Amino acid sequence: MSWNNAHGAAMIAAAQAHAALDAAGDGYVDVFGALGRDGVEVMGRRLGGLLGLYVDGSSGVPGCLLNTGLEEVAMRHTAAHELGHHRMGHGTSIDHEEQSSGRWGEGWPQHEKEAEAFASWFLMPRPAVRAALARCGLQRPGSPLDVYRMARWLGTPYATTVRHLVRLKMIDRSAESVWLKYSPAVLKAELTGSLPLLGPHAHAHVLTPAAHDALLHVAIGDCLLLDVPTAAFDRLPSGLTATPPDDGSQLPLPALTPKRSGVAWVSQDMAGDTLVTATTQSSGLFGVTLRRTPCREGSEISWA
Numbered sequence: 001m002s003w004n005n006a007h008g009a010a011m012i013a014a015a016q017a018h019a020a021l022d023a024a025g026d027g028y029v030d031v032f033g034a035l036g037r038d039g040v041e042v043m044g045r046r047l048g049g050l051l052g053l054y055v056d057g058s059s060g061v062p063g064c065l066l067n068t069g070l071e072e073v074a075m076r077h078t079a080a081h082e083l084g085h086h087r088m089g090h091g092t093s094i095d096h097e098e099q100s101s102g103r104w105g106e107g108w109p110q111h112e113k114e115a116e117a118f119a120s121w122f123l124m125p126r127p128a129v130r131a132a133l134a135r136c137g138l139q140r141p142g143s144p145l146d147v148y149r150m151a152r153w154l155g156t157p158y159a160t161t162v163r164h165l166v167r168l169k170m171i172d173r174s175a176e177s178v179w180l181k182y183s184p185a186v187l188k189a190e191l192t193g194s195l196p197l198l199g200p201h202a203h204a205h206v207l208t209p210a211a212h213d214a215l216l217h218v219a220i221g222d223c224l225l226l227d228v229p230t231a232a233f234d235r236l237p238s239g240l241t242a243t244p245p246d247d248g249s250q251l252p253l254p255a256l257t258p259k260r261s262g263v264a265w266v267s268q269d270m271a272g273d274t275l276v277t278a279t280t281q282s283s284g285l286f287g288v289t290l291r292r293t294p295c296r297e298g299s300e301i302s303w304a
Helices: 003-020 031-037 072-087 110-123 126-135 144-154 158-167 173-179 184-192
Strands: 041-045 050-055 063-067 093-096 204-207 215-218 223-226 263-266 274-280 284-292
Touching: 003 072, 003 110, 031 041, 031 072, 031 110, 050 072, 063 072, 072 093, 072 110, 093 110, 110 158, 126 144, 144 158, 144 184, 144 204, 158 173, 184 204, 184 223, 204 215
Parallel strands: 041 063, 204 223, 215 284
Antiparallel strands: 050 063, 050 093, 223 263, 274 284
């Protein structure tokens, strides 16, 4: 089966799943909730070189196991991949690192191509992609940085997002070829400059005026960069700090002084949904609600 055929089948299956599982197709898609609503038991544990696995329901209740050594967006993609196996009637499947979103291959078997394509269409239906672009103040992506920024609203891996934009006809193959050469680490560094991030799994989120009243999913160590003219964060709520994390760089603190106003980091004190606000001289109040991703070790019922 070609990738084109796999995407054709997966696009239909993902649209059916959105409707059947009450998974919103115009924003951040709750893939873990969708698995539960489809009767798939979900567990998380460290799996070394495995991304995850799906066990069909032939001997009981279907389930999937996810590698908690992955960052959240990679876990989300893997979870959507396993949901693809389930929705498209595949049998038990074990997914290895060589099948990660950054390593597509024509030698993949049909069921893996279908599940991988399903993951993209399920997490990135066209309405959700357009909404993510709007939150960035964009109509179309014009650079790798644009893709990285919109992927933060979608909760998707950078390389997967680049490839899917070709399917949505928002970029062409030449842009895809160039943009895939960029790594998330390079893009994060370009966005944050000298600002530290707490480990390789932390992300940078740029908040533009178009993000007002939005819900943003974040993790411990993530950096918020306020890009609203004349605005500065109001008093930071519990769970956010203006103190840069210790990234082990040995740089003196003066070297880490933010070059722009409106910078905050997510700390382990963040519990439930948290509203962060800023006051502007021109348009008044700006606010974004933050939702911290839970620890996904063990059974899903213990993740909250």
